[in-house]
Amino acid sequence: MNATPSFTAGVEGIGLWATQAPSWAAYRAWRTGGVTPEPVARPAPSLLPPNERRRAPDTVLVALEAAQAACIDAGRDPATLPSVFVSTYGDLAITDHLCRTLATAPRELSPTRFHNSVHNAAAGYWTIGTGAMEPATALSAGPAGFAMGLLEAIALRAAGAPAVLLVGYDGPSPEPLHQVAPSAGLLGGALVFGPAVAGRTRLRVSVEDGETATRANPAAPGNAMAPMLALFDALAQGAGNALLPAGPGRVLRLELDRG
């Protein structure tokens, strides 16, 4: 069997928003120094005009907040970046609303809620808000979602994109959806990948057989995108390894170092 080659990318920018840690700086301080941040209820990305910010689904807000922060950190104009948006479930509050309406008064379905229900809602709002005509992808892959998004980001770079934005996010599931689509709290994490150059954190990525240990992360307990935090924890330390689930019996091994 052929081995999967390994890839190297530079991490140019990092963004994160969780209810328990509403910025990357707060998250890093917490995970490395034990400084517990003040929780914040809802992100408010400046990318959206105030009226759209009020109406937009929470999952869109958290994805845009993290994405915007990562682009600022990278010093990249978001309009120049192809983007990969990963979410396990999309916006479950909207799914709940649609299903309740369909069960009672289907002809009263809201057109805005319907177009906000697409899995690429966050990607759509992002490209509209930043004016990015670059390709945007929205995908889902269960617990392997962030790892699969990372592979697509690497493949985009290999195909010639100078830099790529990767965003992972999920939100809380209301009952009764929580029974079948368990997720809690709001969490968004974003990375801008570019060339691996001197002085920048480098990520070596390979796929191998194995399993990841499930460890609850206090920043987003029960959130469906929480497996990605293994990588953000390694980034907070500035070095080390992280494993992400990449499908049944498969893991993505991520090795960090400073170039």
Add this chain to the structure above:
Amino acid sequence: MHGNTATVQFPHCRAAPALWLYSPASRRPQFSRLQAASVPSRIAPLAIAAHTATTALGAGLEAQREALACGRGGLRRNDFGDAPLECWIGRVEGLEQVPLPATLSSWESRNHRLAWRALRQDGFDAAVAAALERHGAQRVAVIVGTSTSSIGETEAAYTRLENGRFPGALTQRHVHSPHALGDFVALATGALGPCLTVATACSSSAKVFALAARMLQAGLADAAVVGGVDTLCGSVLYGFNALQLVSSDPCRPFDADRDGLSLGEAGGFALLERDAPQARAWLAGYGESSDAHHMSAPHPQGLGAQRAMAHALARAGLEAGAIGYLNLHGTATPANDSVEARAVAALFPDTLHASSTKGWTGHTLGAAGIVESVFALLALEDGLLPGTLNSHRPDPACGPQIRFEPAPRTVAHAMNNAFGFGGNNCSLVFARA
């Protein structure tokens, strides 16, 4: 003004991004960005070892071929669900009567029944089994698209809540997720490589070709099962109805009197390989873009559509004149068709034969990309370029490229367009083997 704001707020940006904060679309210099965008270079073509589609026209390629050749449409009056809306649908016959095999019964859903049926047409399952044998199961990826996955099961569960909870029989956890389709196809085929579900609305199962091409070219896999499945459900029927985009008649793409789309369901697959012993056709190029304009309305000048088509041509190393057939997205809504026709007229010579096949199948949403890619592949294989079913009165706003009548013609290259909500665009170029 925006430049100043950006500089103040983001002092360490190397170049002050002009479009950083929200600005009205009218103030964005979109033309200059279209022209300034770097054009991708040519890629090595990827082999399409097998392909198949199952639609309202029937199961498998022969049914599609026969219906396209005879002008036999698959739309019928809406008979889906209780108190159906007054419209026409492309419904796949008999899914209710054929359950999944016992080993897959915990995956029961309309979407997975259609996926299962589609996988077993035209020897597709055998072609995948041979690829697993050739490359090893971990080197075969599954990259599939859907817009609503198995949400029909979730909708059904909400009509039968017991004390606010799902009844026992409807709590199969893995069915109620967008990725249910990817998981199911991996399980059904035995592929163990990277597995993901693309959900970019109506471009989903066109995008899968682009993701697979990148993954194969990067060496992350040696082969990929691509495709998509979407099935009729309350969400899409009532959702598109709420957006006032559904016609009460069979859809008439590009007709001057068109007044909306007809929804359909379908499933289809293709097997892509970097080095295949036998190529049935080639994926020559792909192009993707975002409109950056509106969640559910296309960019008025079709700039995103133009960019996707131009990039697909560039990756294929072709001039626009080399395309012999273009399967349009052509949903038959008044706005979408005129914008797409304008984008096509801006890029292609008058001699191009372009048509929409939505009049046969309805708009199959997340499956439209694969179904219409298969139709483009059939045009290459059979030398029969489809017309546009149900359409009779040309819209003067649409250019001479838009054809209502079929034409027998051997062509070497065909393109397929798929454009989705959120302004998500994808164009694919296929080449005859």
